[in-house]
Amino acid sequence: MSLRVLIADDSAMARMFLKRCLEATGLPCEVREAVNGREALDLLLLEPADVLITDLVMPVMDGEELLRQVKDDPLTAGVQVVVVSSASNESRRDRLIVMGAKAVLEKPLSPSNLAAVLQQESGDSWGEGEWA
């Protein structure tokens, strides 16, 4: 079973890069895309995902607000959220983790870092291991 991934980033180039990174992990993935936090939230409510990979700085709804709303809603709280951003540092990273983010990765993203985060969780949290 594939890992259901939703990418939220307003940059088409960044979304293409993230999809390439996901391919490089070798993990089977079904990928959907959103261009801001609002659209990502709507897509999550329409159809669940195992993993949400989100940027922080986005129009309409930013990544931090998206994380807050995802974790506040029982329908979406189980989604594992990975934040990928250039606007993160140690202080913000700690705060995002407390808010419920599974990982916070700095741009430019290294495919191996993304793979490590996904594989680290492959035995338990992600879709209860069904996707591996």
Add this chain to the structure above:
Amino acid sequence: MGMSGWRADLARALEETLEQLAFMLVEEQEESCQAAAGSLCWARLELLSPLPGLLGVEMSPDLAARLLQMVTGDESGREALLLDTVAELANTVAGRFLNRRLGGGTEFQLGLPLAGRGELPDSGLVWQRQSYQVDGGCLRISVTGRDFS
């Protein structure tokens, strides 16, 4: 906080970003990218806090196309993707730059990037500029703000 090293931090942020993103090497150069101005791709974003200012990146379309190809595999060279590539680079360099200036303990905020073709809109501000040679192409970074002089 001394600001004397901000130029070095900016150069290092650019070097790290391009090296990690596309294995591209960066060299400072004396001549500006002015000769090709008019056809350059540019992106600009606000550094909102705590070091307010603007950061702009300009590069030749050829270089933007090579960067896009290296990062995503896309060879279409579509205009929107080229501008997106410059915007994403500006965003990433800005984040790395502020991380270097502020250390890990101080949060910072970035604005949304704007991108276009031609001259970087200067808004009548005094910009500090530095040009670089990247993979045979020209790239220029401009910064303005009270902490960058």
